[in-house]
Amino acid sequence: MDTRGNMSGEITAERRQLIGLAYRLLGSLSDAEDVVQEAYGRWYALSGPQRDAIAAPGAWLTTVTSRICLDQLRSARVRRERYVGEWLPEPLPGETGWIADPADRVTLDESITMAFLVVLDSMTPAERVAFVLHDVFGYPFAEVGQVLGRSSAACRQLASSARRRVRAARAPEPARGSADVVRAFKLAWEAGDIERLVGVLDPEATVVADSGGLVSAVRRPIEGGERVARYAVDLTGRIPAMTLEETTVNGRPGLMARRDGAVVAVMAFEVAGASVRRIWAVRNPEKLRRWQAA
Numbered sequence: 330m331d332t333r334g335n336m337s338g339e340i341t342a343e344r345r346q347l348i349g350l351a352y353r354l355l356g357s358l359s360d361a362e363d364v365v366q367e368a369y370g371r372w373y374a375l376s377g378p379q380r381d382a383i384a385a386p387g388a389w390l391t392t393v394t395s396r397i398c399l400d401q402l403r404s405a406r407v408r409r410e411r412y413v414g415e416w417l418p419e420p421l422p423g424e425t426g427w428i429a430d431p432a433d434r435v436t437l438d439e440s441i442t443m444a445f446l447v448v449l450d451s452m453t454p455a456e457r458v459a460f461v462l463h464d465v466f467g468y469p470f471a472e473v474g475q476v477l478g479r480s481s482a483a484c485r486q487l488a489s490s491a492r493r494r495v496r497a498a499r500a501p502e503p504a505r506g507s508a509d510v511v512r513a514f515k516l517a518w519e520a521g522d523i524e525r526l527v528g529v530l531d532p533e534a535t536v537v538a539d540s541g542g543l544v545s546a547v548r549r550p551i552e553g554g555e556r557v558a559r560y561a562v563d564l565t566g567r568i569p570a571m572t573l574e575e576t577t578v579n580g581r582p583g584l585m586a587r588r589d590g591a592v593v594a595v596m597a598f599e600v601a602g603a604s605v606r607r608i609w610a611v612r613n614p615e616k617l618r619r620w621q622a623a
Contacts, residue, residue, distance in 0.1 A: 340386050350391065351364045351398050414546065423577050460487070460488050529605055537610070541615065576595075596609065
């Protein structure tokens with residue numbers, strides 16, 4: 330029996346879950362893929378006897394991936410200080426069911442939404458790693474401690490602090506389908522109807538745009554339903570060739586804007602009740618590469 334071949338297959342099968350883990354930790358699918366590639370590189374750099382001595386290769390890869398992500402999260406704080414404007418996670422096109430293994434306490438759908446990822450980004454690197462590993466992927470605190478170099482009790486406290494952030498930011502479930510709300514927003518926007526837009530927007534609605542300084546976009550959040558509505562109509566007037574398409578962004582209804590055939594913006598929505606409460610508009614072309622073929 331070729332156990333080495335079987336082990337190689339098992340190692341390869343871990344890739345999807347590792348990318349899902351790294352994406353939640355970093356907020357960038359491109360970076361997640363690079364991290365997982367590095368983790369596999371470290372695995373194959375081991376000698377045969379070293380690999381044979383590892384009882385659980387999947388757990389080993391998870392630990393290595395998490396540690397690489399932790400290092401990147403720490404250095405990202407410095408890079409963010411130089412980032413032009415607001416930073417948002419890289420949006421994922423289409424269905425995201427391929428990002429695997431939800432745990433009992435946080436569903437897969439919720440843990441991949443833009444709203445959830447934005448909350449994760451507000452955490453310290455240690456909080457984020459502890460919360461994602463334990464609450465999303467179900468790893469015991471003893472294993473989380475091996476990644477963070479902390480005691481189980483300390484990791485439990487980190488996850489508890491992160492959990493409070495998630496609870497504080499969690500939006501109520503929409504009273505009706507969020508796709509209907511996003512569609513109503515789209516139709517009102519296309520019509521240039523400020524009154525209809527205000528009607529579908531929460532009075533305290535907020536728009537956050539991420540351009541990275543590479544394209545034009547507002548660099549500070551726009552707050553207030555009427556201000557958001559007027560900004561949207563003004564934007565349409567300044568970019569008459571822009572078209573809007575309904576799509577799926579990180580597993581939830583969203584919008585995609587095209588100009589001259591190219592995707593120039595992807596918008597994720599948080600719907601509360603029957604109103605749009607938050608819009609995250611990603612304009613940074615480096616974060617839209619996967620959308621150009623969508």
